[in-house]
Amino acid sequence: MALSNVLEIPTSGFNFENVARNVALEGLLEGGHTKTPKPMKTGTTIAGLVCKEGVVLGADTRATSGEVVADKMCAKIHYISPNIYCCGAGTAADTEKTTDLLSSNLTIFSMDSGRNPRVVMAVNILQDMLFRYRGQIGASLILGGVDCNGNHLYTVGPYGSIDNVPYLAMGSGDLAALGILEDRFKPNMEMEEAKELVRDAIHSGIMSDLGSGNNIDICVITKQGVDYIRPYQESEYKDKRQKRYKYGPGTTSILTEKIIPLELEVVQETVQRMDTA
């Protein structure tokens, strides 16, 4: 009874209500010579690895909209449950909403069963949803968490594929980050060494990939708890300009001025004493 409101099973097969609407809208908008709004992608570097005491996740903080940087300090490591965090790459709205939905569902489950969710459960729910939408949801996710069965790291692709590996990287900077991880990863690493390795992997993605940049966030999940360090390392490039560009009052020209006095009439008057002792 309780589990039926955890997973909302769709009525039949694939739900493509919005695809038909989008196609129609596009046709309408193109005819009117306006462009459909481009979704903001995160053009990202995200990485994760399993170490002796837990899981370390890392991400950069740049969100791009085409070639323009839309957000210089965007949070790509999302909270799923007290013992599971998820890094997201791909379309920003998709990663946000998918992880929010997953988090809500797992909270209901936790309240119902009285225990923390297991990472495999989160992975299965994600996989179900992404496969159902046949890749229309552009979210590539790295899930990391610690539960009663140990430390886990999974990746879920936009079409619903999963992979259970000790270390991985996703996003447009994944090849650069993976180079560093392949070189220095060892099983059962110490925590400090693992944090440094993830930082170096994300840093390499930031320097080599134009879609990643700015600061580095790290999330460390252990049996004792979670350490979400944001930012773990601030970008060393500060925008120090030589001149201050401030405008004095009166710089913006006032073209017309229209003053409309509001006519108010007193309808009711009440007096309430305040205790000012």
Added chain:
Amino acid sequence: MFATQVYGDNGKMKEYHYTGPVEHRFSPYSFNGGTVLAVAGEDFAIVASDTRLSEGYSIHSRDSPKCYKLTDTTVIGCSGFHGDCLTLTKIIDARLKMYKHSNNKCMTSGAIAAMLSTILYGRRFFPYYVYNIIGGLDEEGKGAVYSFDPVGSYQRDTYKAGGSASAMLQPLLDNQIGFKNMEGVQHLPLSQEKAVQLVKDVFISAAERDVYTGDALRICIITKEGIKEETVPLRKD
């Protein structure tokens, strides 16, 4: 690596749906990024460009300046498709030599601009994918900036930004040099120090928000004494 099939031919991320077998056309052009800027003063001209050469989401080089010295009084900034930038500058250099040998004098900035317009229009139906800006001193020794479009339309300006971050820089220059949209502000003539300071600040802003601009800034200052070059580091991420 399963993530690589997510990238299209131009290096950008593909849309996430499978539309069946797609025929890929060969495109002779590619966009290598970069921003160029030129400012003309009373007796000086400044041509500045960033030094990043990119393609898709990767960086080819962090030290590829886009300002090319043509004569002692003219510098050209070219951004767009790097292959066409290189060929175009070679052609201009050759034509400058030919002019010098036939007419026994160097080409003036205005003459170079007029010649470039003809060269570009000669390829009207297979254009050079280059955004050009020429900065230099005219015959009277005053600063001159000529800005072009890829097929040769040009005009003389006081200041102009071109390339990937041009849309971000041009309004800022309109406000700071042209004093547009401001009231009650003194219209002081632009001094060389202020112009260089402004160019540096403006490129720092461009590097913050444009992914194709960054690494370093190369500034060429043209005065009657000659051409001075300055390099300033920018964001590398």
